[in-house]
Amino acid sequence: MITREEFNDALAELVNVGVGRAASSLSTMVSARIDLSVPKVVTIPHADIGLHLNLEHEIGLRDEVVVVQQAFTGKVGGAASILFPVESARNLVGLLTGGLLSNEELDLEREAALTEVGNILINGVMGTIGNIIGVEIRYHLPEYVECHADELPQVFQQRDLMLAVVLIAISGQEIKGHLVLLFDIPSMDSLAAIIEEMTRGSN
Amino acid sequence: MIDPFGPSNLRILDFIPSGCCVIADEGVIEFWSQTLELWTGYRAQDMAGRNLFQAFPGLAEPRYRDRILAALRLGMPTLFSSALNPSFFPCTKPSGRARTQETTLVRLEPNAQGQARVLIVVSDVTEQVERGEKYRAARSLALKEAQERRESEERRRIIADLSMASILIGDPGGCIREVNAASTRMFGWEGAEFEQLSLADLVQTPFYPRLLPLIMGEEDPGGEELEIICQRKDGTSFPAHIHIRRLTLGKGAQFVAYLWDISERKRSEEILRQSQKQESLGILAGGIAHDFNNHFGGVIGNLDLIESRLPPDSPIAPYLDRVRREILRATELSRKMLALSGGNPLVVSELDVNAFLQRIRGGLSAILPGDAQLHFELAAESVAVEADEAQIQQVILGLVTNSGEALPKGAGVVEISTGKVELDRATLASHFASQPLEPGIYGFIRIQDNGGGIAPEHLQKVFDPFFSTKFSGRGLSLAFIRSIILAHAGGWNLESRVGVGTTFTIFLPIRPASHRGNPSPGERPSAQVSQGLILVVDDESVLRESTAELLQELGYRVETAANGLEALEYYRAHPGQVALVLMDMTMPVMGGKEAFMAIRELDPQAKVVLTSGYSEQDVTQSFRNRELVAFLPKPYRMADLAKVVGGAVGSP
Numbered sequence: 001m002i003t004r005e006e007f008n009d010a011l012a013e014l015v016n017v018g019v020g021r022a023a024s025s026l027s028t029m030v031s032a033r034i035d036l037s038v039p040k041v042v043t044i045p046h047a048d049i050g051l052h053l054n055l056e057h058e059i060g061l062r063d064e065v066v067v068v069q070q071a072f073t074g075k076v077g078g079a080a081s082i083l084f085p086v087e088s089a090r091n092l093v094g095l096l097t098g099g100l101l102s103n104e105e106l107d108l109e110r111e112a113a114l115t116e117v118g119n120i121l122i123n124g125v126m127g128t129i130g131n132i133i134g135v136e137i138r139y140h141l142p143e144y145v146e147c148h149a150d151e152l153p154q155v156f157q158q159r160d161l162m163l164a165v166v167l168i169a170i171s172g173q174e175i176k177g178h179l180v181l182l183f184d185i186p187s188m189d190s191l192a193a194i195i196e197e198m199t200r201g202s203n
Numbered sequence: 204m205i206d207p208f209g210p211s212n213l214r215i216l217d218f219i220p221s222g223c224c225v226i227a228d229e230g231v232i233e234f235w236s237q238t239l240e241l242w243t244g245y246r247a248q249d250m251a252g253r254n255l256f257q258a259f260p261g262l263a264e265p266r267y268r269d270r271i272l273a274a275l276r277l278g279m280p281t282l283f284s285s286a287l288n289p290s291f292f293p294c295t296k297p298s299g300r301a302r303t304q305e306t307t308l309v310r311l312e313p314n315a316q317g318q319a320r321v322l323i324v325v326s327d328v329t330e331q332v333e334r335g336e337k338y339r340a341a342r343s344l345a346l347k348e349a350q351e352r353r354e355s356e357e358r359r360r361i362i363a364d365l366s367m368a369s370i371l372i373g374d375p376g377g378c379i380r381e382v383n384a385a386s387t388r389m390f391g392w393e394g395a396e397f398e399q400l401s402l403a404d405l406v407q408t409p410f411y412p413r414l415l416p417l418i419m420g421e422e423d424p425g426g427e428e429l430e431i432i433c434q435r436k437d438g439t440s441f442p443a444h445i446h447i448r449r450l451t452l453g454k455g456a457q458f459v460a461y462l463w464d465i466s467e468r469k470r471s472e473e474i475l476r477q478s479q480k481q482e483s484l485g486i487l488a489g490g491i492a493h494d495f496n497n498h499f500g501g502v503i504g505n506l507d508l509i510e511s512r513l514p515p516d517s518p519i520a521p522y523l524d525r526v527r528r529e530i531l532r533a534t535e536l537s538r539k540m541l542a543l544s545g546g547n548p549l550v551v552s553e554l555d556v557n558a559f560l561q562r563i564r565g566g567l568s569a570i571l572p573g574d575a576q577l578h579f580e581l582a583a584e585s586v587a588v589e590a591d592e593a594q595i596q597q598v599i600l601g602l603v604t605n606s607g608e609a610l611p612k613g614a615g616v617v618e619i620s621t622g623k624v625e626l627d628r629a630t631l632a633s634h635f636a637s638q639p640l641e642p643g644i645y646g647f648i649r650i651q652d653n654g655g656g657i658a659p660e661h662l663q664k665v666f667d668p669f670f671s672t673k674f675s676g677r678g679l680s681l682a683f684i685r686s687i688i689l690a691h692a693g694g695w696n697l698e699s700r701v702g703v704g705t706t707f708t709i710f711l712p713i714r715p716a717s718h719r720g721n722p723s724p725g726e727r728p729s730a731q732v733s734q735g736l737i738l739v740v741d742d743e744s745v746l747r748e749s750t751a752e753l754l755q756e757l758g759y760r761v762e763t764a765a766n767g768l769e770a771l772e773y774y775r776a777h778p779g780q781v782a783l784v785l786m787d788m789t790m791p792v793m794g795g796k797e798a799f800m801a802i803r804e805l806d807p808q809a810k811v812v813l814t815s816g817y818s819e820q821d822v823t824q825s826f827r828n829r830e831l832v833a834f835l836p837k838p839y840r841m842a843d844l845a846k847v848v849g850g851a852v853g854s855p
Binding site: 025028029070093096109110112113115116117119120123126127130131137138140141142 | 265266269270273277278279280281282283284285286287288305307309331332335
């Protein structure tokens with residue numbers, strides 16, 4: 001049985017590859033240089049999510065949050081989410097649209113734009129993970145949610161959580177976003193087994 | 204399982220209002236819905252089998268192609284939002300506007316050949332986006348207007364805060380709703396505290412009822428300003444003018460009170476009133492003193508004549524001497540009246556108050572009753588003021604005399620202390636309201652006794668020239684003291700409680716360091732001895748004749764004239780014969796000044812000594828010093844006359 005650290009390291013590597021692809025997709029789309037930081041990965045049992053979400057240094061979310069969540073099912077089930085503090089979300093849309101949609105409030109178009117950005121990032125990461133672990137996964141359409149940080153445990157439902165904090169920098173401006181991979185509790189074990197098998201296979 | 208998106212079932216997509224397209228393999232179009240036909244003008248039979256990226260070269264760009272192929276290969280649902288990719292399949296609306304699209308790609312089951320398939324669903328969101336744009340434009344305009352309103356409000360607030368007047372806005376019940384910065388300064392309440400206050404809390408009770416009809420709108424204020432007394436947070440009061448206007452905004456009515464503190468104006472008016480009173484009294488006192496001096500001059504001159512003709516051991520001589528002493532005491536009174544009129548000139552120089560008091564300490568002790576004690580509490584530092592030492596000495600003597608007289612049975616303590624104090628504008632306004640002092644550093648001399656004190660009802664009157672609760676000239680003395688202090692640009696403070704004692708403090712301007720050192724006395728022209736007669740000119744016959752006789756007694760030849768014109772005519776008729784003109788200033792027909800000018804016209808070398816019952820300053824201020832030989836104040840004794848005349852023309 002692999003240890004928690006080995007599991008985290010393996011997942012971090014997968015996420016890292018996926019994040020690289022996502023950055024490339026985003027850069028292509030907006031014709032601007034986009035850098036995504038190397039993700040910092042932690043895994044959190046669902047029971048501790050509330051506790052961790054309160055730790056500002058872990059997730060940095062306190063007030064209103066924009067979430068783009070894309071569920072997946074199959075041998076490994078769960079949901080991949082991108083979280084932005086509202087301020088970061090506004091800045092991101094402003095940069096992507098060249099300031100066209102930089103008003104204070106989020107509206108439908110901004111919602112669509114943010115959903116697309118979330119979709120690109122999640123596809124980049126999950127496509128890579130799915131491809132590497134070689135397991136058939138079915139993906140649902142992305143869903144856009146605005147909520148308070150305190151409500152995030154409900155948004156994440158009864159799932160264990162793997163949290164990767166990613167910093168998105170566009171044209172030199174830093175925008176903080178968080179990639180959260182949520183796995184149905186049984187799926188975490190399946191994933192661990194798959195990764196253990198892959199690790200053994202590669203040894 | 205039946206695939207709902209099998210080739211035979213795809214036509215169902217013709218019935219939904221979104222554009223639908225299915226691609227397989229590397230982008231080959233399998234299905235092109237009727238909606239897309241309508242939007243793009245491309246027919247389904249033409250599109251089927253074509254490669255998507257060739258049919259729409261825009262989609263061959265990596266930003267589209269990579270994601271479309273990823274959707275095909277990995278099955279990832281993919282979105283293209285209208286904000287970032289407005290035209291997936293570029294086409295226009297019937298109106299000619301570009302059709303804005305929201306596009307979703309989802310993977311279908313593989314086709315019969317086992318190739319991966321993706322369904323592309325394109326929604327027309329043109330109207331939605333336009334509504335968003337309109338909303339944003341309207342919101343932007345509203346925000347701009349709100350910002351302008353905020354700025355306008357801020358400008359209004361700044362203007363109100365810059366106002367020196369208090370501006371109070373309140374409701375018809377009198378409750379204060381808004382105030383400017385000047386209000387907090389004027390009333391001492393903090394901004395938020397005003398919200399708990401009513402106008403009635405700021406205006407003293409007798410004045411508030413007059414304001415009620417104005418704030419309730421029952422009376423049109425017009426341009427009327429009302430004078431009221433306001434009350435500060437600390438309970439102190441101040442006079443103010445108030446102007447009230449009614450505002451009707453929306454459903455609510457409000458009043459705006461514009462209110463300004465008139466304390467300073469009142470103070471100036473009081474100073475002016477005091478000064479006018481003083482001036483009138485001065486003119487009156489000066490006139491009386493002048494006439495007295497003329498009469499005293501005649502009496503003293505004749506006394507001197509009588510004395511000069513009596514044998515040295517005459518038994519009448521002591522009586523004459525007594526009469527002369529009484530006349531001289533009366534002359535002193537007359538001199539004080541002149542000082543009151545401001546007629547005595549100041550000879551101001553640096554005066555070290557501590558050293559000065561030590562010098563006159565003996566004299567001060569001597570004027571106190573035998574059982575009284577004199578204590579000195581002098582400042583450790585030097586207190587150098589600008590003052591006329593002789594006049595300040597008179598002031599101190601007068602005050603110490605008063606203190607001595609106030610001591611019950613002549614026993615008690617009189618303490619004199621000194622120091623420096625800064626009198627700022629606020630202190631001047633609160634404690635020296637009727638005194639025209641400038642803010643600055645002052646030296647003070649405080650004379651305190653533990654005598655009977657002054658009754659409160661008398662405290663304000665003690666400075667009136669003719670007020671006195673007892674005889675001995677005390678009343679005139681305090682008026683005299685005040686005149687001297689005013690002439691020094693100084694101030695005073697009098698505190699007294701019956702049975703406790705009185706404290707009188709004199710404040711004198713500190714001498715600027717740059718002025719330190721006494722000026723050298725001016726040079727007087729030396730008199731030249733000459734021959735000739737003395738022409739005595741005076742309209743007072745007694746004085747004229749006695750002066751003539753005194754001069755003759757001294758050995759001079761004398762002629763007289765009753766006014767300036769007579770003197771002029773004599774001078775003209777006797778060229779070269781008049782050695783000196785002794786001329787009164789105030790005379791009928793032709794006054795001393797006019798006659799002086801005319802005689803000088805005749806003879807630029809003419810020697811003229813002016814004499815007057817007014818002070819030297821009053822008389823000589825209209826002459827240049829070098830033009831006059833001397834000034835002889837009335838009344839004068841034979842010895843004074845001999846000295847001045849001898850100085851001008853030499854002894855006969």
